[in-house]
Amino acid sequence: MKPQLNETHDASLRSWVASANTGNTDFPLQNLPYGVFRRAGSDEQFRLGVAIGDQILDLAAARVAGIFSALENKEFDKAILGDKLNSLMSLAPAVWSQLRLALSRALRLGASAQAALQSCLLAQSEAEYALPAQIGDYTDFYTSIHHATAIGKLLRPDNPLLPNYKWVPIGYHGRSSSIAVSGQEFRRPLGQTMPPGASAPVFGPAKRMDYEMEIGIFIGNGNALGDAIPMQEAEQHVFGLCLLNDWSARDMQGWEYQPLGPFLAKNFASTISPWVVTIEALAPYRSAWSRDAADPQPLPYLESSDLRDSGAFDIALEVLLQTAAMRSSGTPPQRLSLSNFRHSYWTVSQLLTHHTVNGCNLRAGDLLGSGTQSGPQPEEAGSLMELTQGGKKTITLANGEQRLYLEDGDSIVMRGWASKDGAARIGFGEVLGTLLPARSE
Amino acid sequence: MKPQLNETHDASLRSWVASANTGNTDFPLQNLPYGVFRRAGSDEQFRLGVAIGDQILDLAAARVAGIFSALENKEFDKAILGDKLNSLMSLAPAVWSQLRLALSRALRLGASAQAALQSCLLAQSEAEYALPAQIGDYTDFYTSIHHATAIGKLLRPDNPLLPNYKWVPIGYHGRSSSIAVSGQEFRRPLGQTMPPGASAPVFGPAKRMDYEMEIGIFIGNGNALGDAIPMQEAEQHVFGLCLLNDWSARDMQGWEYQPLGPFLAKNFASTISPWVVTIEALAPYRSAWSRDAADPQPLPYLESSDLRDSGAFDIALEVLLQTAAMRSSGTPPQRLSLSNFRHSYWTVSQLLTHHTVNGCNLRAGDLLGSGTQSGPQPEEAGSLMELTQGGKKTITLANGEQRLYLEDGDSIVMRGWASKDGAARIGFGEVLGTLLPARSE
Incomplete structure (x- = not known):
């Protein structure tokens, strides 16, 4: 329905x-x-x-x-x-x-x-x-197989895509307290990192600051603890979508994330757009579900009759950077990448259904993140870690500045929109966030 | 202070x-x-x-x-x-x-x-x-090195304790919506598991249902986003402690947890005791911080002058099981293990300080879990996975029933108390939870 x-x-x-x-x-x-x-x-x-x-x-x-x-x-x-x-x-x-x-x-x-x-x-x-809603719980998924493969290659060269990826809509719980609305300014986080070849970690400002271009999914009416939301009812529980920038400190992430997942590398800030576009408004922009023929069929609880035809949403997702120098010279933000939510390996319905299949209760205002939405082409990557191949390939901006990761004063703008022949073009507005220098230690 | x-x-x-x-x-x-x-x-x-x-x-x-x-x-x-x-x-x-x-x-x-x-x-x-508080965010730590080593041996025999463990107070975000007060009854979760040797996962009720004996830490006044709470001030931000049972589905956990950590294996239910014992009430029961001489010194941000003398709390932690048969025959719960919070590898102050060192904001009513509190002896293990060595060593109860993991109708009771010569004995009351049969598929 x-x-x-x-x-x-x-x-x-x-x-x-x-x-x-x-x-x-x-x-x-x-x-x-x-x-x-x-x-x-x-x-x-x-x-x-x-x-x-x-x-x-x-x-x-x-x-x-x-x-x-x-x-x-x-x-x-x-x-x-x-x-x-x-x-x-x-x-x-x-x-x-x-x-x-x-x-x-x-x-x-x-x-x-x-x-x-x-x-x-x-x-x-x-x-x-x-913030449009009081967010009770925030869950972040990992639905772009292109992102998961690219990040996996950098963190685990011998084992980039783990065996569960094509079966389980991988997700984890994030931090709701540090989510703010567009315009958020936050300090570069301090924390532990393990330098290559070192025998002990060091403490200091994160060096590999990154953004993640995501779709945020706001839950509408939830489910009681113990109940599940089946695929065919899932979208009735979705109020709408927004843009989400899940800021990440890659060097902290690499050191802390095993075995329980990312923690301080993510929970210092996340920024969402002020406007929530309803699922009904997105009805004209349904898209075919993105799967390779060789990929496994989902387990029955993640199946539905309209999954393949119209399980996905065709939403263009753009990331732009405005450095402090660009801001002071009045130079508008420069595009870093353009991707699309239709590439997602798991659909919005599958995320809700998977999240609740064990009886976990969702509440009105809970937020699900799609995970970084990288497309199949390298230039469609939704994070700097991917665009710079783990900090190895420099990005040169139009004004001559260079970036591997974010520098203090950098603002990231994300935009999203849907358009189609015979339908209006609708947009998500933008989500803007700015990295400030680290707190003095 | x-x-x-x-x-x-x-x-x-x-x-x-x-x-x-x-x-x-x-x-x-x-x-x-x-x-x-x-x-x-x-x-x-x-x-x-x-x-x-x-x-x-x-x-x-x-x-x-x-x-x-x-x-x-x-x-x-x-x-x-x-x-x-x-x-x-x-x-x-x-x-x-x-x-x-x-x-x-x-x-x-x-x-x-x-x-x-x-x-x-x-x-x-x-x-x-x-529930004593509206819990905004729930964070679960992993502070027992005995638990981390025992679980690590079962999940990663070649690599039980990861290199970051002795440096980073490992933690991850949990689910707040499914936390309930003592007396919680919840259904055995359904989900994906990967049977040994199989080529595809199966869907059904979790088979390896477990409890985790933890201390819950309720945050008092929090910190602003971007600020950190230093070690010497950390306990001023703790309102008090309770008992926490972090129910776990081990077979689901093993299949889903890489690379982003546990998710559906944990978020179907967590149960806490109704009473919050204040930090001030616990003042007489301070204990020396538990470290081996060979362990690395913590990084300076996790140090404080009184850490070694009195960083820990001496709180006895008991787990008891009452099966459905025991309940109907009026047999009281039987002890499965007895451990102590003083064995924790990281202190309460270190958890708060680490959690906020990157600027992450804690709010009044947020809950931190200590992670399963297993002691150094096998019989001090805070979970069945440890007590049964991964489901291999049967526990025979006094009434002749046997357990590897929890069965439908089993109730777990946890108790905690502190006592010391010259001080009163104070207790945490109990936390009780009961596993119901799975929802019909």
Whole structure:
């Protein structure tokens, strides 16, 4: 049961918010992603909003304007009036769909609600954002076989792709406390590393700072402890997707990760985009599941009738770097790579189903990371470790600067979008994060 | 700066709650652990309580009785009137200490508050408990070198203790959503395992169900993202300790855990004791840090002046099994092992300091697990995998039943206590959990 195409996806729809109709905005009327925002610099409570063109529609204000009257009840009102998306996420998918339809109709060119809603808009340029949800648990997967193989070659040259990879959607638990919304600035972490050939580890700032380009998956209504979510129901439990930068300290990771997995190499910061694009908005951009014919068939619990045709999502994923020198000279960020979520070896449904097959409970607002989304070509790699072949192949930027790993003051911007003939182009906005110098020891 | 011995630790103190003075209760006047409780079977809001003998003192009611008048302010009142310990945990250690002193004085034999407090008690036999705190993030460490070596021998016979073990307090993130309070019943998890010699994994109920005897460490006031907690301040950020059973499915763990660590093998259930014993209550039971002379000195950030003398805690840890047959015949649980937290290779302070050295932020109510606390002797092992040498050596129980791993209907009880000449014996109560049959596939 996946969201179906309906009138909200009609590519010909135009909004009375003119900036939504430019063709190159991330937020046309067909998108309608959710976030939480307030006027920048204010101490107002954060409020729920929907991005439309270069504006944000304030949902609490829109409720007063009466556009959700058919939906209003105690639970819905609580969801709309909160300062996080969790309550909205925990409502039934049918309610999400009705809300989307109401928003689509109210924001259309010629809508009678225009007069009442005009005052419910805030320009995105005047807004600041918070984490869209209180994230209870954060799980990070490892769904790009191209990334897993490339990283595996660097960490275990004799054994790059482990025997479980093609059977198990490999994942591990991450840290929720250090996840922040786009704009996060964080210090280069200090920690232990083991220099090549040394007999004892050293302590100091990480030297091999990296980003990871991922899709974040926000859980909607969850499951009770002990229950599982089968494949055919999995997407009913997904509220939407965002962009996720899972910052990594590769030198710390290499020393600490055995046998229990990455820990301090990852948990100092993770950054997500402010807007959550709903699964329903992504319905036009389904894609075939990416598998080689020689790959094993998944075990039955990871199978579904529509897996091969439309299990994946076609979402372009771009990584850009802006160094401190570029920022001060007004040079825009430069692209480092372009990949696509459709290359993922495991689908969103498979991640939810696998995560819960043992009875583990997911809760509204929990975040799953897709793992770094590297494509099959080397230039589609979603991390510097891959692009520089483990810090061996220098990247020379247009302004002459060079990089193997991130340097202090570097900002990474990630963008994502979906487009297709006959459908609107919709985007995820961006996620921006900046590496600051290490704390003095 | 560790809590010092003071009048609340005086072994000669007696309470007007007679059951606190028996000498074998877990909860004499010198303990005063915190939890959240309500009348069993009621739908009352959970309230904060302190265990005293076989009773619980209701803190909100005790506040009305006036025993905290010197402490009352907006933050303190919020903490006392909540339904979780998080707000209390986030107060300053000096406030925790003042609260303990006020409770100690009010509950002493001859206290003028006795008349007013008498009606603020509920018998523990009439109470039910909830998780003491909202646990934001759960981190599990691996601090027993005896456990790490024994498990390592089974998983990697040629390489049991990895090179990082004696340098890095190895830890990983666990799942907070599936942590429940003592009494948890959970289904045997379903999942993938790879049978020996097979060419493809199979799906079904886990066959090698195990427990792990751990200490849980509740974070008090946390640290801001980017800041670190140095060794000498670490215990000021610890609210207290509890018992933790980190249930494990060994056959699933063996197949899934590389390269990112345990995931579904652990996240289906974890159970903690309802009572949190404060760090101050544990002051009399400090112990020397357990290291071999040949072991490397820790890196400077993991050093402190009192590490070797009193870095550890002397806490006895007991695991008992009650099978379904034992339960129906009224046979009490049978001891499987007895170990001690003093054998831990890394101290509580080292865990906090290591966790935050990279700037990772801890929050009030976060839980750290110590990892399985196995002692140096085989019979001190904190898991069945160790006791049965990987499922090869059968355990025969007193009633003739045999075990390699847990069977459906088995209950595991864990207990912990500290005692010392010249100090009272204080205990942690118990943590009980029961394995139910797997969900039908």
